[in-house]
Amino acid sequence: MAKIVLENVDKVYSGGVKAVDNLNLEIADGEFMVLVGPSGCGKSTALRMIAGLEEISDGTLSIGDKVVNDLPPKNRDIAMVFQNYALYPHMTVEQNLAFGLKLRKTPKPEIERRVKEAAAMLGLEPYLKRKPAALSGGQRQRVAMGRAIVREPQAFLMDEPLSNLDAKLRVQMRASLNQLHERLGVTTVYVTHDQIEAMTLGDRVAVLRDGRLQQVDTPKNLFDHPVNLFVAGFIGSPAMNFVTAALTENGTGATLKFADHTLPVPAETLEERPALRDYFGREIVLGIRPSDFDDAEMAAHNSGTMEVVADVTEELGTEINVIFTVDAPPLEHEDAAALAADAAGDGDDEDGVGAGLPLARDKSVFTARVNPRSVVRPGQPITLAVDTRQLHYFDKVSGLAIGHPANVAAKA
Amino acid sequence: MGFSILDELPKLLWLVIGLAAFAGVIGLLLLVVDRGPRARRDWWQAAFFLGPAVLLLLLGLVYPALRTAWLSFFDGSGETWSGLDNYVWLFTQPEILIVLRNTLLWVVLAPVLATATGLVYAILVDRSRFESVAKSLLFMPMAISFVGAGIIWRFVYAYRPAEADQIGLLNRVVVAFGGEPQQWLLNQPLNTLLLIVVLIWVQAGFAMVVLSAAIKAIPSEIVEAARIDGANAWQLFRSVTLPSVWPTLTVVLITISVQTLKVFDIVRTMTGGQFDTSVIANEMYNQAFRYGELGQGSALAVFLFALVIPLVIVQMRTNRRVREQQA
Numbered sequence: 001m002a003k004i005v006l007e008n009v010d011k012v013y014s015g016g017v018k019a020v021d022n023l024n025l026e027i028a029d030g031e032f033m034v035l036v037g038p039s040g041c042g043k044s045t046a047l048r049m050i051a052g053l054e055e056i057s058d059g060t061l062s063i064g065d066k067v068v069n070d071l072p073p074k075n076r077d078i079a080m081v082f083q084n085y086a087l088y089p090h091m092t093v094e095q096n097l098a099f100g101l102k103l104r105k106t107p108k109p110e111i112e113r114r115v116k117e118a119a120a121m122l123g124l125e126p127y128l129k130r131k132p133a134a135l136s137g138g139q140r141q142r143v144a145m146g147r148a149i150v151r152e153p154q155a156f157l158m159d160e161p162l163s164n165l166d167a168k169l170r171v172q173m174r175a176s177l178n179q180l181h182e183r184l185g186v187t188t189v190y191v192t193h194d195q196i197e198a199m200t201l202g203d204r205v206a207v208l209r210d211g212r213l214q215q216v217d218t219p220k221n222l223f224d225h226p227v228n229l230f231v232a233g234f235i236g237s238p239a240m241n242f243v244t245a246a247l248t249e250n251g252t253g254a255t256l257k258f259a260d261h262t263l264p265v266p267a268e269t270l271e272e273r274p275a276l277r278d279y280f281g282r283e284i285v286l287g288i289r290p291s292d293f294d295d296a297e298m299a300a301h302n303s304g305t306m307e308v309v310a311d312v313t314e315e316l317g318t319e320i321n322v323i324f325t326v327d328a329p330p331l332e333h334e335d336a337a338a339l340a341a342d343a344a345g346d347g348d349d350e351d352g353v354g355a356g357l358p359l360a361r362d363k364s365v366f367t368a369r370v371n372p373r374s375v376v377r378p379g380q381p382i383t384l385a386v387d388t389r390q391l392h393y394f395d396k397v398s399g400l401a402i403g404h405p406a407n408v409a410a411k412a
Numbered sequence: 413m414g415f416s417i418l419d420e421l422p423k424l425l426w427l428v429i430g431l432a433a434f435a436g437v438i439g440l441l442l443l444v445v446d447r448g449p450r451a452r453r454d455w456w457q458a459a460f461f462l463g464p465a466v467l468l469l470l471l472g473l474v475y476p477a478l479r480t481a482w483l484s485f486f487d488g489s490g491e492t493w494s495g496l497d498n499y500v501w502l503f504t505q506p507e508i509l510i511v512l513r514n515t516l517l518w519v520v521l522a523p524v525l526a527t528a529t530g531l532v533y534a535i536l537v538d539r540s541r542f543e544s545v546a547k548s549l550l551f552m553p554m555a556i557s558f559v560g561a562g563i564i565w566r567f568v569y570a571y572r573p574a575e576a577d578q579i580g581l582l583n584r585v586v587v588a589f590g591g592e593p594q595q596w597l598l599n600q601p602l603n604t605l606l607l608i609v610v611l612i613w614v615q616a617g618f619a620m621v622v623l624s625a626a627i628k629a630i631p632s633e634i635v636e637a638a639r640i641d642g643a644n645a646w647q648l649f650r651s652v653t654l655p656s657v658w659p660t661l662t663v664v665l666i667t668i669s670v671q672t673l674k675v676f677d678i679v680r681t682m683t684g685g686q687f688d689t690s691v692i693a694n695e696m697y698n699q700a701f702r703y704g705e706l707g708q709g710s711a712l713a714v715f716l717f718a719l720v721i722p723l724v725i726v727q728m729r730t731n732r733r734v735r736e737q738q739a
Contacts, residue, residue, distance in 0.1 A: 012673035053636050074642035090655035098649070100641035147641075
């Protein structure tokens, strides 16, 4: 096992396209690191560079203190799991598992032992003599995992390994992947475009966009303290609601005004983020997570309220998603546009509401997640409580989170 | 000797009449099928559409085949019953045994070498910068008929006495290296091998194109997985490429085998079957149409037919298996 370090890594394709731009990432020994981002963000390219399947244009890559820029894939001691499994179709499951070991001249009894062990771990014993064509998608996926496990490599590289499975199986495999990592403790780099997968699997998650690293942190920190509009909108489902709001000072504290709504800014927020004071009297982008709303009648936190009319309600049993419009123009920022494009092109994002409501072209569409016992009905007015301590504030131009430690440090 | 379009008018007229007749028949078929009774419609519709093709097939293929088989039990004139005499002759006459030996040599060498050449070439040029140019170079002979290829290669093997300038490429090279010019097509068994080279030259392009497509159809992830698993170029070829293209390889091998069994033009144009280079198809032609030995020619034809049938069966089986795998 080893740590993987990327230093100023670039990938420039022959056409001049920069797929990965100055990527710095340190993946600790035994860590489960998820690279996430919309399609074309460079996450797969980054993974393939670690694997040695793509050349590194600039920068250094080291695996376990050894610079491996010029090592061929087979000498990097890594194993990879591919999206479409890439099993050898003419070999049985057993041969598929043993192939890498055979090529490395591992002694026969040792091969047998490892194959048996991996097969037992993954429940593949009944299928050892079958060929991949006779297996279901989930079984093939497990063989692909097994092929990586038997190698006992320094690191696992996984390129969207669950995206070809149906939704239910994906959730199951996600859980088994977690267990597997707990058990083996092998450094893992995992690429996905599915932010739920990223949040549930990763020790840390690196969010990429257009080849540039946006933020790398624990799932919780990404969710609670996104560094910019893009990360804020990408992480979390349903996505964070954005609106341009005027921030004004008033005696004791500050207030936010947008459309016909007013929300107070708690004093502790101003204390935490003194930079917000620079924005008094100016417009900022306000972000509210759907989960920071609730039906005012049953809300625990009631530091601010919004009177709205529910357009659509989605009753999910454990919660109700209330979709409503706010009479303010939708956010015009390149990050918001990128997110909308991603949501529109991303068919399997079950919660991708809001992006495709053409009726609300000149209004902002909001989603609130409220208590399942709320009596809210479509077309009915509802008073929503907002947990104002959890509000997110972004610079209107740069899209950076105001007062976020990373941004403060960058400025200084 | 002027060419006048007016002289050709009758031919053109026949052409027009032929086209009109064709259109008429098709029109009539469609009309009948369209207006016919509804009962058991699908059955007789199929019969109507298949009818003309089946008729032509019967006339052009099945009847001649049966008649050839029948004739193979008669003597040269096709009038007196001679039992199995022609078959006994086929397997005992020394000249014919040489023909059979030559055919065996062809069938063993040509398909394997042509396919191997095509495969090696396809792998070498795969994803190289000059792939398309390199591929068209090898594929070009495919566009030449066997007769054309035979004439081209007769020049390659051409012989002039030692004191004269060599016009044949091969002898030119031999002389350039200080050797004696050879009468290549006269010395057996080398001459048969030199004829086989011509077939390989023509068919390697076919093998290369088909195999190249099969190689490109191997998912790149499988190749990448093998590279990460630690395979070098040879192991990659042996463990991934070859098994993946195996069904295609069989199809190519059998297709060329059938072509080889039937080879006639190359032998006919280059040696005419002399100097112990004849093969079954050439001998069949000689016996039936030059020596007037209809029975013996027919026996050769039947034997050739019998040799091709198992290959065709294997071919069809492979095709079906490939289709099932894809499904």
